[in-house]
Amino acid sequence: xxxxxxxxxxxxxxxxxxxxxxxxxxxxxxxxxxxxxxxxxxxxxxxxxxxxxxxxxxxxxxxxxxxxxxxxxxxxxxxxxxxxxxxxxxxxxxxxxxxxxxxxxxxxxxx
Amino acid sequence: xxxxxxxxxxxxxxxxxxxxxxxxxxxxxxxxxxxxxxxxxxxxxxxxxxxxxxxxxxxxxxxxxxxxxxxxxxxxxxxxxxxxxxxxxxxxxxxxxxxxxxxxxxxxxxxxxxxxxxxxxxx
Numbered sequence: 001x002x003x004x005x006x007x008x009x010x011x012x013x014x015x016x017x018x019x020x021x022x023x024x025x026x027x028x029x030x031x032x033x034x035x036x037x038x039x040x041x042x043x044x045x046x047x048x049x050x051x052x053x054x055x056x057x058x059x060x061x062x063x064x065x066x067x068x069x070x071x072x073x074x075x076x077x078x079x080x081x082x083x084x085x086x087x088x089x090x091x092x093x094x095x096x097x098x099x100x101x102x103x104x105x106x107x108x109x110x111x
Numbered sequence: 112x113x114x115x116x117x118x119x120x121x122x123x124x125x126x127x128x129x130x131x132x133x134x135x136x137x138x139x140x141x142x143x144x145x146x147x148x149x150x151x152x153x154x155x156x157x158x159x160x161x162x163x164x165x166x167x168x169x170x171x172x173x174x175x176x177x178x179x180x181x182x183x184x185x186x187x188x189x190x191x192x193x194x195x196x197x198x199x200x201x202x203x204x205x206x207x208x209x210x211x212x213x214x215x216x217x218x219x220x221x222x223x224x225x226x227x228x229x230x231x232x233x234x
Contacts, residue, residue: 045226048221051222
């Protein structure tokens with residue numbers, strides 16, 4: 001079960017900036033574990049978008065950025081494009097559960 | 112390039128068993144920890160299990176502990192998930208994923224993923 005909370009959906013017009021929050025607790029994000037973000041079009045392989053809170057893998061546009069503070073993290077998408085319309089998940093590690101944990105997921109809609 | 116290809120999914124009755132496989136290529140398989148992650152219909156991603164680079168250490172989510180077993184064969188570049196006593200709630204697309212690191216329970220990201228294989232548990 002998810003222990004990281006995300007908004008179910010966010011939306012924005014093409015070119016705009018949207019942010020997705022990821023709220024955890026003192027046993028996961030707040031314990032110092034890194035946050036990672038994935039882009040997932042249902043039926044396809046999820047794609048690593050941001051790792052270690054704010055690092056982008058090769059090939060990921062700099063329109064995507066991540067940050068972390070306290071028990072929360074955020075993913076920002078600037079210059080929103082139609083191809084960004086899909087699901088996004090945050091992920092960290094929970095030391096109490098001894099488990100890797102995902103966020104509840106956020107659907108981004110481009111208006 | 113890194114490729115992960117899952118297989119073995121299908122329709123199975125509750126209480127029965129199924130073994131999933133994941134064929135890896137394009138990287139040194141024996142150098143990385145590997146995971147299984149699933150997504151039930153209409154739900155989010157759920158981590159299932161992880162195994163260290165050498166197969167000596169593994170860990171399973173509480174929801175599958177005692178029923179599922181992750182394993183690997185580095186000589187075949189293959190990852191497995193043996194699923195026993197399957198339940199309706201195990202119905203999901205199962206993905207294999209490569210860790211960024213060789214050891215488990217470290218909090219590193221899942222660097223590469225396969226396309227998934229669908230498991231349906233139904234009578």
